[in-house]
Amino acid sequence: xxxxxxxxxxxxxxxxxxxxxxxxxxxxxxxxxxxxxxxxxxxxxxxxxxxxxxxxxxxxxxxxxxxxxxxxxxxxxxxxxxxxxxxxxxxxxxxxxxxxxxxxxxxxxxxxxxxxxxxxxxxxxxxxxxxxxxxxxxxxxxxxxxxxxxxxxxxxxxxxxxxxxxxxxxxxxxxxxxxxxxxxxxxxxxxxxxxxxxxxxxxxxxxxxxxxxxxxxxxxxxxxxxxxxxxxxxxxxxxxxxxxxxxxxxxxxxxxxxxxxxxxxxxxxxxxxxxxxxxxxxxxxxxxxxxxxxxxxxxxxxxxxxxxxxxxxxxxxxxxxxxxxxxxxxxxxxxxxxxxxxxxxxxxxxxxxxxxxxxxxxxxxxxxxxxxxxxxxxxxxxxxxxxxxxxxxxxxxxxxxxxxxxx
Amino acid sequence: xxxxxxxxxxxxxxxxxxxxxxxxxxxxxxxxxxxxxxxxxxxxxxxxxxxxxxxxxxxxxxxxxxxxxxxxxxxxxxxxxxxxxxxxxxxxxxxxxxxxxxxxxxxxxxxxxxxxxxxxxxxxxxxxxxxxxxxxxxxxxxxxxxxxxxxxxxxxxxxxxxxxxxxxxxxxxxxxxxxxxxxxxxxxxxxxxxxxxxxxxxxxxxxxxxxxxxxxxxxxxxxxxxxxxxxxxxxxxxxxxxxxxxxxxxxxxxxxxxxxxxxxxxxxxxxxxxxxxxxxxxxxxxxxxxxxxxxxxxxxxxxxxxxxxxxxxxxxxxxxxxxxxxxxxxxxxxxxxxxxxxxxxxxxxxxxxxxxxxxxxxxxxxxxxxxxx
Numbered sequence: 001x002x003x004x005x006x007x008x009x010x011x012x013x014x015x016x017x018x019x020x021x022x023x024x025x026x027x028x029x030x031x032x033x034x035x036x037x038x039x040x041x042x043x044x045x046x047x048x049x050x051x052x053x054x055x056x057x058x059x060x061x062x063x064x065x066x067x068x069x070x071x072x073x074x075x076x077x078x079x080x081x082x083x084x085x086x087x088x089x090x091x092x093x094x095x096x097x098x099x100x101x102x103x104x105x106x107x108x109x110x111x112x113x114x115x116x117x118x119x120x121x122x123x124x125x126x127x128x129x130x131x132x133x134x135x136x137x138x139x140x141x142x143x144x145x146x147x148x149x150x151x152x153x154x155x156x157x158x159x160x161x162x163x164x165x166x167x168x169x170x171x172x173x174x175x176x177x178x179x180x181x182x183x184x185x186x187x188x189x190x191x192x193x194x195x196x197x198x199x200x201x202x203x204x205x206x207x208x209x210x211x212x213x214x215x216x217x218x219x220x221x222x223x224x225x226x227x228x229x230x231x232x233x234x235x236x237x238x239x240x241x242x243x244x245x246x247x248x249x250x251x252x253x254x255x256x257x258x259x260x261x262x263x264x265x266x267x268x269x270x271x272x273x274x275x276x277x278x279x280x281x282x283x284x285x286x287x288x289x290x291x292x293x294x295x296x297x298x299x300x301x302x303x304x305x306x307x308x309x310x311x312x313x314x315x316x317x318x319x320x321x322x323x324x325x326x327x328x329x330x331x332x333x334x335x336x337x338x339x340x341x342x343x344x345x346x347x348x349x350x351x352x353x354x355x356x357x358x359x360x361x362x363x364x365x366x367x368x369x370x371x372x373x374x375x376x377x378x379x380x381x382x383x384x385x386x387x388x389x390x391x392x393x394x395x396x397x398x399x400x401x402x403x404x405x406x407x
Numbered sequence: 408x409x410x411x412x413x414x415x416x417x418x419x420x421x422x423x424x425x426x427x428x429x430x431x432x433x434x435x436x437x438x439x440x441x442x443x444x445x446x447x448x449x450x451x452x453x454x455x456x457x458x459x460x461x462x463x464x465x466x467x468x469x470x471x472x473x474x475x476x477x478x479x480x481x482x483x484x485x486x487x488x489x490x491x492x493x494x495x496x497x498x499x500x501x502x503x504x505x506x507x508x509x510x511x512x513x514x515x516x517x518x519x520x521x522x523x524x525x526x527x528x529x530x531x532x533x534x535x536x537x538x539x540x541x542x543x544x545x546x547x548x549x550x551x552x553x554x555x556x557x558x559x560x561x562x563x564x565x566x567x568x569x570x571x572x573x574x575x576x577x578x579x580x581x582x583x584x585x586x587x588x589x590x591x592x593x594x595x596x597x598x599x600x601x602x603x604x605x606x607x608x609x610x611x612x613x614x615x616x617x618x619x620x621x622x623x624x625x626x627x628x629x630x631x632x633x634x635x636x637x638x639x640x641x642x643x644x645x646x647x648x649x650x651x652x653x654x655x656x657x658x659x660x661x662x663x664x665x666x667x668x669x670x671x672x673x674x675x676x677x678x679x680x681x682x683x684x685x686x687x688x689x690x691x692x693x694x695x696x697x698x699x700x701x702x703x704x705x706x707x708x709x710x711x712x713x714x715x716x717x718x719x720x721x722x723x724x725x726x727x728x729x730x731x732x733x734x735x736x737x738x739x740x741x742x743x744x745x746x747x748x749x750x751x752x753x754x755x756x757x758x759x760x761x762x763x764x765x766x767x768x769x770x771x772x773x774x775x776x777x778x779x780x
Contacts, residue, residue: 090432090498097496154431156443159498270767272434331447331496397439 019069026052027283030290044150044389046143046289050381053293057378062294065356070291077288078142078349079242079256080235080281085141085166086260087271093163099330100160107322107344108137108168112175114318115311122307124372127183127365132372134179135354136315136347138172140384141165143346146285147388155397156332157340161388164323164340166257169350173253176354177201180361197249204250209258212241216263220271235280253350292349296378300371308375312345319344336395343391346384347377410615411627413551413608416472416641419669419732420547423479423661424469425650426460426540427490427777428507430500435770437464437510437538440499447493455486462538466490466501472547476662476734483654484779491778500774503657504756505575505589505649506539508773509766533596539589540650542572544661545642546668551608553672558602558634558643559679560671562687564664565633565647566694566703567721570714571660571741572648573698574752580766586698586753589649590691598624599631600688604681611636633691647691652752652776655740662737666725669732676724682706698751715745 034048056062063070094101115136119129144165148158181198215237223230238256245255263271301308320341327337355373359366392398431438441463448457458467468490470482487501494501527534548554573586585591593599605611618624627635637644645664651657670676686704693701699715722729722738729738744750749758755776759769 088433093432093498097498155439156497159431159433163498268771269765270433270435270771272767331443331493333443333446336443 023287026056026290027286030286034286038150044147044385046146046150046285047382047385049286049289050293050385053290053295054382056290056294057296058298060297062296063291065291065295065352070287073284073287074291074349074353075242075246075252076239077281077284078253078353079238080284081142081145082169082253082350083238083256083260084145085162085169086257086262087264088145088162089166089261089264090163091261091265092268097330099326100163103323103326103330104164104167105171106326107164107319107341108171110318110322111168111315112137114314118310118314119307119372122310124307125365125368127362128368128372130179131176131355131358131365132311132369134172134175135351135358135373136311136376137175138169138347138350138354139165139319139344140346140348140350141169142285142288142350143348143385144388146289147385147392151389151392151398153392153397155395157336157343157395158392158397160332160340161343164344166261169253170257170261172350172354173251173257174202176358177251180358183362201250202254204248205245205254206258208241208245208248208250209255210262212237212255212259213262213266216259217266217271220263232280253353288349292352292377293381295352296374301375301378304371304375305379308372308379311372311376312379316342316345339391339395343388345380345387347380348384352377409619410612411638413554413636413638414641415549415551416547417474418547418549418553418672419665420642421473421476421479421661421665422470422545422547422640422642423473423483423657424467424543424545425483425503425654425657426465426467426542427650428502428504428540429464429466429494430502430507430770430774432498432500435500435767435774437507438499439463440494440497441466443497444490444493444499447496448489451489453486453489455482457486457490465538465540475732476658476665476737479658479661480655480737483658487654487777487779500771500778502770502774502777503574503650503652503654504540504752504773505573505587506578508577508756508760508770509580510538511579530596533592537592537596539575539592541589541646542648542650542657542660544645544648544664545637545640546645546664547640547642551611551636551638552606554636554641554643555606555608555611556679557668557672558636559604559606559683560677561634561643561645561664561668562601562679562683564667564721565645565687566690566701566714567718568645568660568664569647569649569691569694570698570701570751571663571718571744572651572656572752573695574649574652574756576753576757577760577766577769582757582760585696586751587649587695590647590695593631596631598629600633601684602630602632602635604679604684606679649752652755652773653779654777656744656752659737659740662729662732662734663722663725663741665732666728666734666738667721669728670725673728698753699745719745 030049030052033051034045037043037048038045065071112133116129116133119132144161148162177198181195216234219230219233241255241259242252245252323341324337327334351373355370359370429438429440429444430436441459444466445457445459455468455470460467468486470479473479473482490501548557569587575587575589576582576585578588603614605614624630627638633647634643634645648660651660683706685706690703693703694714701714702711703714704711722742729735749755756769756773759772760766763769
């Protein structure tokens with residue numbers, strides 16, 4: 001009886017008759033655990049989801065990332081979260097505060113360079129170190145949004161975390177595209193073959209993203225976004241754009257992110273809606289955090305933990321340094337800059353998907369890269385949200401964020 | 408602490424304080440940005456002063472002592488432009504308005520210090536819903552007795568400035584029907600309302616001492632009266648106004664009060680008496696509820712008259728003093744507002760909401776209006 005139950009929980013993610021059952025049990029466990037950590041520890045519920053994922057990974061039952069149904073759910077969840085991240089990115093802010101743009105470019109570039117140097121010192125080949133360095137520049141907007149949303153954090157550190165995460169994700173996705181193209185380009189005679197899909201993907205993503213942004217603006221302008229029906233409409237539009245993106249081989253990460261940025265910046269009108277598009281989106285997000293949390297294998301972790309730890313350390317030192325150096329001109333206090341730098345930590349769904357896509361296109365270097373990436377994800381999946389939470393608390397942006405007034 | 412001595416100041420000098428809303432540029436809800444804003448602004452040299460308030464989504468600016476309407480305008484423009492510039496670097500906006508249109512008071516948290524916890528325990532939800540934003544105007548008085556005389560003579564004009572400044576029709580996301588709903592929050596407090604009718608500082612000292620003995624108050628700060636003496640500055644402080652949507656309107660209201668004060672003190676058109684307060688709360692309600700369209704009662708003649716008409720009359724009455732004080736441009740702005748279709752800020756906000764059907768967008772436009780964009 002116990003064995004039967006255990007195998008039920010540890011059954012691998014695969015499109016088999018019991019997939020739905022396993023998914024239901026996992027979702028149940030994740031939702032319950034999420035509630036437990038929230039009530040007892042005041043930790044964000046997403047940590048409960050990740051804990052279930054970790055348990056799954058420890059038993060060796062984690063997914064490979066190639067299961068079609070699961071991949072669809074993850075892409076869907078990422079689309080929603082990246083769209084939300086895009087909507088929070090006000091490009092006019094970067095114009096009004098160019099030093100913020102400078103710190104964004106600096107923290108991403110420094111992190112990439114630092115990771116590259118560290119990986120090369122571990123004698124990792126350039127073909128593997130480079131994609132890892134690029135992926136490492138991105139900070140997960142998914143984790144940020146989730147932690148900030150659940151703790152109702154507000155303030156400069158919060159705002160900048162969200163802006164920097166959206167920006168460095170944008171850089172990383174674009175850089176990966178270029179890098180992929182560059183690899184193919186090094187083979188003489190195929191430059192047209194190499195470049196055209198990149199250009200098509202880049203401009204196509206912008207086009208579809210803008211179209212989605214316009215469509216959503218149209219919906220939002222006419223319907224009350226607090227209304228559930230309007231939410232379903234928005235959710236469906238984002239998922240439709242995702243399907244279009246996938247069919248046309250466009251970037252499933254770029255399209256929603258650009259759609260959000262487009263919507264935010266096409267006019268100054270504020271757009272506010274329930275996070276993750278209400279409950280339907282919430283389910284997708286839960287599935288994604290469980291899946292990413294379980295993506296690693298214990299045996300692989302052991303082999304790559306050293307290099308992964310070095311990667312994480314180099315990345316966080318580089319990001320902190322950049323943010324700290326430009327703190328004053330960008331209008332941040334030193335304490336705030338320390339919190340901001342330390343909180344630029346999470347790697348999650350975006351990094352995983354970037355890695356998977358790269359590995360699918362370049363299987364040889366991908367096979368060497370994935371263990372290190374997964375080890376880094378494993379190291380950060382529980383620690384990063386907790387550190388983000390601690391930083392926001394130290395910065396005074398949780399709880400005391402809105403103070404009452406004496407008459 | 409006993410009653411302070413009244414520091415005399417030059418007659419009819421002006422000081423203006425404005426409590427401003429700090430909102431985020433994402434959702435246009437109140438945003439905790441006071442500390443960040445102050446850090447940036449402290450690097451500047453400004454004639455006006457910028458101070459934190461107890462809630463982190465509010466900032467208070469106050470002019471120095473001004474003689475003329477023009478000085479007030481100059482100082483307010485300078486400090487506004489500086490603050491707006493710094494706020495933009497932080498992805499924040501500033502705006503006027505007596506209330507934030509849709510902030511949720513149940514989400515306001517009380518600052519975690521013993522003093523504020525004590526206040527919060529005493530007043531309960533009142534202290535949370537008291538996230539409101541007002542304009543205070545100080546008028547200089549040469550003696551404490553003159554201050555008390557002026558304080559009570561001024562009471563007839565309290566409905567005027569409530570109506571002229573009214574800019575808080577929305578509270579917690581709903582239209583209250585009031586032009587100034589902010590004052591409803593203020594009047595819930597036990598020590599709000601009017602000052603006791605005493606015309607000499609000595610009499611007032613006796614009253615204060617009695618109150619202090621009860622333990623209900625410790626200092627002048629514990630009274631939240633509509634107009635209160637401020638012995639420390641040698642002024643009376645008129646506190647009934649909402650923060651207007653523009654600094655120009657704020658300066659014009661200050662000029663109006665300055666002219667009225669000079670007219671009252673120099674011409675003594677009537678003597679203040681206890682009976683002035685018979686209809687005081689009724690008139691104040693009319694001004695809060697209907698703004699310029701309110702109809703107020705003259706307690707002596709029992710005559711009912713529209714506030715719009717009374718204000719126009721007063722502007723005529725103080726004309727010579729306006730010339731003397733060079734406050735004509737300020738009064739002209741108010742005179743125009745009396746006849747304009749959206750002459751009150753509350754009406755302007757309602758029109759914006761009728762057009763947009765979306766309060767965050769209304770707040771955004773409110774920010775642009777304040778910023779002079």
